[in-house]
Amino acid sequence: MALKTEPIVVNMGPQHPSTHGVFRMRVTFDGEIIKDLEPVMGYLHRGVEKLAESRTYTQFIPLTDRLDYLASMTNNLAYVLAVEKLGNIEVPPRAQYLRVIMAEMMRISSHLMAVGFMINDMGAFYTPLLYMYREREKLLDLFEMVCGQRLTYNYMRIGGLSHDVPPEFLPALKKFVSEMPGFIDEYDQLLKENEILLARTKGVGILSKELAINSSASGPVLRGSGVKWDIRKADPYLVYDKLNFEIPTGTVGDIYDRYWVRMVEMRQSVRILEQAIEQLPAGEIRTALPHLVRPPCGEAYGHIEAPKGELGFYIISDTGVAPYRCHIRAPSLINLTALKDMVVGLMLADAIITLGSIDIVLGEVDR
Amino acid sequence: MDWLHWIIYVVIILAFVLTLVMSFILIERRVVGRFQLRLGPNRVGPQGILQPVADAVKILLKEDIIPSKVDRVVHLLAPIVTFAPAVLIFAVIPFQQAGNGLFFDLKSTASMVDLDVGVLFIFAISSISVVGLVMAGWASNNKYALLGAMRTIAQMVSYEIPMVLAVLGIVLIAGSLSLADIVDKQNIPFILLQPLGFFIYFLGATAEMNRSPFDLLEAESEIVAGVNIEYSGMKFAMFFLGEYAYALAVSTITSVLFLGGAKFPWGLLPQSFIWLLVKILLVFFVILWIRSTLPRVRVDQLMGFAWKFLLPLSLINLFLVAAEGMLPSGFTWPIVALNVTLAVALVVIWANRFYRVGGAKVA
Numbered sequence: 001m002a003l004k005t006e007p008i009v010v011n012m013g014p015q016h017p018s019t020h021g022v023f024r025m026r027v028t029f030d031g032e033i034i035k036d037l038e039p040v041m042g043y044l045h046r047g048v049e050k051l052a053e054s055r056t057y058t059q060f061i062p063l064t065d066r067l068d069y070l071a072s073m074t075n076n077l078a079y080v081l082a083v084e085k086l087g088n089i090e091v092p093p094r095a096q097y098l099r100v101i102m103a104e105m106m107r108i109s110s111h112l113m114a115v116g117f118m119i120n121d122m123g124a125f126y127t128p129l130l131y132m133y134r135e136r137e138k139l140l141d142l143f144e145m146v147c148g149q150r151l152t153y154n155y156m157r158i159g160g161l162s163h164d165v166p167p168e169f170l171p172a173l174k175k176f177v178s179e180m181p182g183f184i185d186e187y188d189q190l191l192k193e194n195e196i197l198l199a200r201t202k203g204v205g206i207l208s209k210e211l212a213i214n215s216s217a218s219g220p221v222l223r224g225s226g227v228k229w230d231i232r233k234a235d236p237y238l239v240y241d242k243l244n245f246e247i248p249t250g251t252v253g254d255i256y257d258r259y260w261v262r263m264v265e266m267r268q269s270v271r272i273l274e275q276a277i278e279q280l281p282a283g284e285i286r287t288a289l290p291h292l293v294r295p296p297c298g299e300a301y302g303h304i305e306a307p308k309g310e311l312g313f314y315i316i317s318d319t320g321v322a323p324y325r326c327h328i329r330a331p332s333l334i335n336l337t338a339l340k341d342m343v344v345g346l347m348l349a350d351a352i353i354t355l356g357s358i359d360i361v362l363g364e365v366d367r
Numbered sequence: 368m369d370w371l372h373w374i375i376y377v378v379i380i381l382a383f384v385l386t387l388v389m390s391f392i393l394i395e396r397r398v399v400g401r402f403q404l405r406l407g408p409n410r411v412g413p414q415g416i417l418q419p420v421a422d423a424v425k426i427l428l429k430e431d432i433i434p435s436k437v438d439r440v441v442h443l444l445a446p447i448v449t450f451a452p453a454v455l456i457f458a459v460i461p462f463q464q465a466g467n468g469l470f471f472d473l474k475s476t477a478s479m480v481d482l483d484v485g486v487l488f489i490f491a492i493s494s495i496s497v498v499g500l501v502m503a504g505w506a507s508n509n510k511y512a513l514l515g516a517m518r519t520i521a522q523m524v525s526y527e528i529p530m531v532l533a534v535l536g537i538v539l540i541a542g543s544l545s546l547a548d549i550v551d552k553q554n555i556p557f558i559l560l561q562p563l564g565f566f567i568y569f570l571g572a573t574a575e576m577n578r579s580p581f582d583l584l585e586a587e588s589e590i591v592a593g594v595n596i597e598y599s600g601m602k603f604a605m606f607f608l609g610e611y612a613y614a615l616a617v618s619t620i621t622s623v624l625f626l627g628g629a630k631f632p633w634g635l636l637p638q639s640f641i642w643l644l645v646k647i648l649l650v651f652f653v654i655l656w657i658r659s660t661l662p663r664v665r666v667d668q669l670m671g672f673a674w675k676f677l678l679p680l681s682l683i684n685l686f687l688v689a690a691e692g693m694l695p696s697g698f699t700w701p702i703v704a705l706n707v708t709l710a711v712a713l714v715v716i717w718a719n720r721f722y723r724v725g726g727a728k729v730a
Contacts, residue, residue, distance in 0.1 A: 010514075032514065123589075197662055348590070
C-alpha cells in the first residue's frame with residue numbers, strides 16, 4: 001500500500017535559535033530531507049547606506065561598527081581605506097601597522113566565534129564555544145585597553161587612528177600572542193579528530209570551486225572550496241606585503257574544509273601579529289587633516305579581507321562633506337546566496353551547520 | 368501490614384525521586400558549568416543549592432498556555448504519560464539487599480515489590496514514555512514538534528533492541544530476571560564480566576533518555592525544542608522532570624545491573640543504600656561528561672549506529688556470554704580479562720572495518 005505523502009514547509013526563523021540573528025529560511029522538507037530552501041532577509045534592515053549620505057565622512061565611522069558587529073574594527077578599516085583612497089590621503093607607518101594588528105586580532109576573535117557557533121549548531125552544548133569565549137575575552141580586554149570599547153570600537157580615523165595605543169598594550173598583546181597557539185592546539189584536541197564532528201562535516205554542504213567563484217563568494221567559504229584568493233595577497237593593502245603568511249585552502253569545499261581553513265587562519269593571524277609587533281615603528285598615528293574631510297569629486301572602491309570575506313566600500317564624492325553614495329559589499333550576504341545550492345538534498349541538521357559554516361552576521365547581511 | 372508497606376514505599380520513592388531529580392538539575396548545571404570554564408548557578412542559597420527551588424517557583428507562576436489549535440485532551444495528557452513511567456520504574460529497584468547492612472539490617476530486600484520479572488518490567492514501563500512524547504508531538508499541532516515526534520519513534524524503537532539484548536547477557540549470567548537476585552549474584556561487579564554489554568547498554572540508554580549525543584528529539588539548534596515546544600508552565604516542567612527522572616532511572620538501573628547495586632565492591636564494606644547513591648551519582652557524572660563534550664549525531668547516523676553497530680555487537684556479546692556460561696565455575700578472572708580484551712577489540716574492529724558513524728550517507 002502506498003501512503004500518500006506530501007512535503008511540509010517549515011519557517012525556520014526569524015526567531016529560530018540557530019539562524020544567527022533574524023535570518024529566515026522557508027524550507028520545504030520531504031521527511032527530514034530538504035527539497036527547497038528560500039532565504040528571506042531584511043528583518044534587520046536599518047538603511048545604513050542611506051544614512052551615510054546624511055553624515056560627514058567621519059561621522060559615518062561609528063555606523064560601520066554596527067555592520068558586522070563581531071568584527072567592528074575591520075569594518076572601520078575598510079571604510080577609512082576607501083575614503084583615504086578617494087581623497088589620496090597618506091597614512092603614517094605606525095598607524096598602518098597598528099591597523100594590521102587590530103585587523104588580525106579582530107580576525108582571530110571573529111573566527112573563534114564562527115567556529116564556536118558552528119559547533120554549537122552541531123549540538124555540542126556550548127563547551128567548545130565557551131572555551132573559545134575565553135580567548136575572545138582576552139582579545140576584548142585588549143581592545144578595551146586601546147579604545148575603551150569591547151564591541152563597537154570606532155577606533156579608525158580617516159588618515160590614521162583616533163589615538164595611540166597605551167604603553168601596557170604591547171606587553172599584553174605579546175603575552176596573548178605567545179599563549180594563543182597553545183589554546184588553538186587545545187581546540188584541535190577537542191575537535192579535530194572527533195568522530196562525530198568528522199561524520200557531520202566531511203562531505204556535507206559542498207560548495208564546488210566553480211559555484212564558489214560564480215557566486216562571487218569570498219573569505220573562508222571561497223578558500224574552503226580550494227580557491228587561493230585572499231585580498232591581503234591578491235591586492236595588498238596597508239603593510240601586508242611586508243609580512244609573511246600563508247593562505248590555507250581546502251580541497252573539497254565541505255563544512256570541514258571551512259572549519260579547517262578558519263583554524264589555520266587563526267594560526268596565521270598569530271604569525272602576522274608576531275611580525276607586526278616586531279616591525280612596529282614609532283611615530284605619528286594620524287595625518288593632519290581638516291576637521292571636515294572633503295574628498296575631490298570622484299569615486300573609489302576600497303576593499304579588504306575581512307574575517308568573513310571581501311568587505312568593500314564603494315564611495316562616490318561630489319566634494320561635499322558627506323558621501324554622495326556609499327555602497328557596502330557585505331561578504332556575509334554574498335556568501336549566503338550559495339546556501340540553497342549547498343543544502344538541497346541534505347537533511348535538516350546539515351542545513352543548520354552549513355548555515356553556521358558560512359558564518360553570517362545579520363547586521364551585515366541586512367545593513 | 369501490606370498497606371503500610373505500600374504507603375511507606377510510595378512516600379520513600381516519591382521523596383527519593385523528587386529530591387534526587389531536583390539535585391540532579393542543580394548538579395548538572397554546576398558540573399557542566401565547570402566543564403565549560405564557568406561557575407554555574409551559585410547565587411540562590413549557599414553554593415546555589417536553592418536554585419531548583421527558585422526554578423520550580425518560577426515555572427509554577429508561569430502562565431499555562433494552551434494553543435488554540437491543539438488536541439486538548441492529548442495535549443494535556445502527554446506530560447503525565449511521559450513523567451509517570453519514569454517514577455514507576457523505581458518500584459522494582461532494590462535500594463538495599465536483605466541481610467547485614469552498614470547502618471541497619473534488613474529481613475527482606477528493600478524494594479517496593481521484588482518482581483520476578485523486574486528487568487522485563489523496567490523495559491516495558493520505560494517504553495511507555497515514548498507514547499507520551501509522540502502524543503505531545505502530534506497534539507501540539509506544530510511542525511517542529513511533529514519532526515521531534517518522528518525522530519522519537521525511530522530512535523526509541525531502534526535503541527531498545529540492542530539495549531535489551533545487552534541486558535540479556537546479565538540475565539544469562541545471573542540466571543534471573545529479578546533485580547534483587549542480580550545484585551546478589553554480583554560478587555564482582557558485572558561491568559567487569561560484561562564490559563561490552565555495559566558499553567552497549569549505556570549508549571542505548573543515553574539514546575533512550577534523549578541525552579547528548581543522541582538528543583535529537585529536542586535538538587535546540589535544529590528543531591528548537593522538539594516535542595515540548597508548545598508547552599509552558601507546569602506542563603513543561605513535567606516534561607523537564609520526566610527527562611531528569613528518566614536520567615535518574617537509567618543511572619540507577621546501570622548501578623544495579625552493572626555496578627553491584629547497594630554492595631560495596633568485593634564486599635570490603637557492608638552493603639548499604641549509600642553505595643547505591645554514590646554509584647548513581649557516578650553514572651550521572653559520566654552522562655554529563657559525555658553531554659558536555661560531544662556534538663550531536665545526525666538522524667541517519669543515529670539509526671545506522673543502532674542497527675549497524677550496536678545491534679551486531681550486542682548479538683555477538685550475547686553469544687559470548689552463552690558460550691562462557693558453559694565453562695565450569697572458578698574461571699572468573701580469566702573471563703574478566705578475556706571479556707575486557709574482546710570488548711575493546713570488537714569495538715575497535717567494528718568501528719574501523721564495518722561501520723563508522725560517518726559511513727551512512729543520505730540517500
